[in-house]
Amino acid sequence: MEAYLFYIMAAVAVASGVYLIFEKNPVFSALYLIQTMVSIAVLYILLEAQFIAAVQIIVYAGAIMVLFLFVIMLLNLDIKEEAKNALPFQRIPAVLMGIAFFTVICIVLRSKLLQGKHGEYTTAYINSIGNTKLIGNLLFTDYLLPFEITSILLFVAAIGAIMLAKRKL
């Protein structure tokens, strides 16, 4: 069951990723990216990360992609514009480089680098307390400083976005 779900969702994620790259219309590209993100959220649930899965759908598929679609529709892009590609010869080397890059990653994965020390948060322990509660506890104890810095980051980003998008100050 788990294996079938993994393979189906992996296939959906990769297929929508491919469509994202080769789709001419930016709106469809954004929708394919949403599909990829939702299938990755299902994989998070398979990996027992329920909180991250919910946040993935709310923040990524919800907020960020709505922002993308909003900007795409706001700019009212001409689909034909990309037809005049200044570097058409870049495509084949780009794909070849991508394949080479993937090969390098696979070589790294085949080596014995993936032997870390196992922690204390086993699946049974996480389920006895609850994934969200554990993350909340850690965020407000061990990771309090990064958590607070995150709020400053979001604040600065909001101010920066307003500054950039405003016509005149």
Next chain:
Amino acid sequence: MITVTHYLVLSAILFTLGVVGVLVRRNAIIIFMCIELMLNAVNLSFVAFAHYLNSMQGQLFVFFTMTVAAAEAAVGLAIIVAVFRNKETVNIDDINIMKW
């Protein structure tokens, strides 16, 4: 049986797709979406490692990555809107003032 390697290979495939998209496409918004795809791929490997190593740190890092991605999307899209207002295009071949 699905092992951590399955997830890491899937993550590598998605990351490679993002890299190829950045290199192939000319529309700044789609390049930006490909960057989001790469961030998602890295998040997937974080969560896979966290599950495999019985650790919580991977999930917390994904939480922070998502925050950074949200901030990056807001600022990046604002930059694209500002560029479009000045140049009437988001094709990156036409936005080459700073090219040496």
